[in-house]
Amino acid sequence: MRDVAIIGVGCTNFRGRHPDKTYFELAYEAAKAAFADAGIDKADVEAAVYGIYNDFFQRQYQPDAFVHDYLGLPPIPAVRVNTGGATGGSALRIGYAEVASGLYDIVLVLGVEKCADCYDYNTKNPVPEVLRAILYTSDMTYDNPIGRTAASGFALAVIAHMEKFGTPTAEQMAKVSVKNHGNALKNPRAQSGMKITVEDVLKSPKIVDPFKRLDNCLYTEGAAAVVLASRRKVADMHPKKPPIWITGLGAALDWAHPGNRESIAEFHGCRVATQKSYEMAGITDPLAQFDVAELHDAFTGTEIMSYEDCLFCEPGDGGRLIDDGTVWPGGKLPVNLSGGLIGCGHAVGATGLMQTSEVVWQLRNEAGARQAPNARRGLVQSIGGTLCAWTVSVVLERVD
């Protein structure tokens, strides 16, 4: 396999709604920024991978073909990837494989999502209809008819984890919300930067036990793009900005009917994907070897479970890392300096690539007010599907 670098990134603002832009116009904004950041022309791109999750959100099946047209990339090949919340990470994985295999030297990986054109005319609010659109991606025969939501799936896992380990506590989960909303204050692209307290989170309305409103990630519209290049291309180009190398990558798809798993109290697939990426990158002590991590905080409780699944600590001990400051800015391994899905937002297909962009900026020392000092190696975790069916784990490094 050939070495693969990220040579350019671009990300739109993450907002609750971009009424002035369609999904393909958002994609254009991210692609243009990524090409400029990489110092390439669109004519240099040899293939594209599009991460787009929900066709209902876009009000368009096969939206990737229209993105490709709008970006002016025909007739180069392109493929669309959809793995729920992990769509962005999965798109990165496919782009990586296309470059590592030697098939192409420069690949555009672009994620986009535009959810809030969905609208519930009965409550005069987009959110219930966004949820209904999401539930078309749950099992239509057995799960969809019973009124569950993505949140209740993850809630069941967090509750099972609590039954098994006694954690995370409501206060520990609230601290994750305080941290991520606070981090988002320093990210101009973030949808929901807020200075809040643990009390604010605990007093926010219940959504799905044990999650309150401020424990949840956001419904977000946005796009993010990454330009991948082979080592040969990087050597030819002499890029102005330091290339960021993908040194580890692992992925898994767990049982989509979580009732068939051995346990719903841990995300086994997530652990498998993480271990694969760590073996590839030579990570044996993640807390010491990573300088930043962007984890898929769909919910506060699942961010804490991710500390465990990413092997930052023993199973059941994740709550300690939010209590003792480890994952806060200035801590040993700051998690979600972008604000994460809770503070920056969850524009599903774009999310994994927003997280990737954030780690790239951190490793290039371009993250402004939220910059972690001397960041050289970072982790991106992208998860999706019912109770974390899909996981993609990516290790990124700056090697000067």
Added chain:
Amino acid sequence: MADKKLSKKDAFYRAHAARLRLPEEKLRPLYDDELDGKKGPNEPFEVPDKMDVFFKYSYGGQSRFFREILHNERLMGSKCPKCGKVYCPPRSACPLCYEATEWVELPGTGKIEAFTIQHYSTSAFVTKVPFLVAYVRLDGSDFLMMTNIEMDDVGKAHHGMPVKVVYRQEKSGAMTDIYFEPLNV
């Protein structure tokens, strides 16, 4: 030619209400500013729309599961003749052994493995909150089934609580034909 007498606004709302099968009052007055010409030439132009597809859906090899519920109020699982594992929801083949399964009747009782209270849900369910969604470990099955638990006081649900299947009187051949309630009511 009756349409010609309608105002621009009435024609717009009537056309969309018919197409979306929504009462006109659900759409009014969300688009009045547009129809009254109050929007600038470059402001976003929004219109009502929906996507739908009708089905005559086949449950395939899982058909008997729904047929037994509809006609006989029996809960069926599927058993692998090789490893002996019993699935509910059923599967016509065992994913572990790649063997065809056999139908077995389940007692319809079980215990709550994990549950959550939905205080908010999709537009199809948002008026029904709060309600319970749970993984139930069914007696006679080796796996968990996601289902609704119906009880007067949702706050009394607990881990390990014994539950039993209930068949709705009015059935539609869907998973909602059954739900669970506490065993001791």
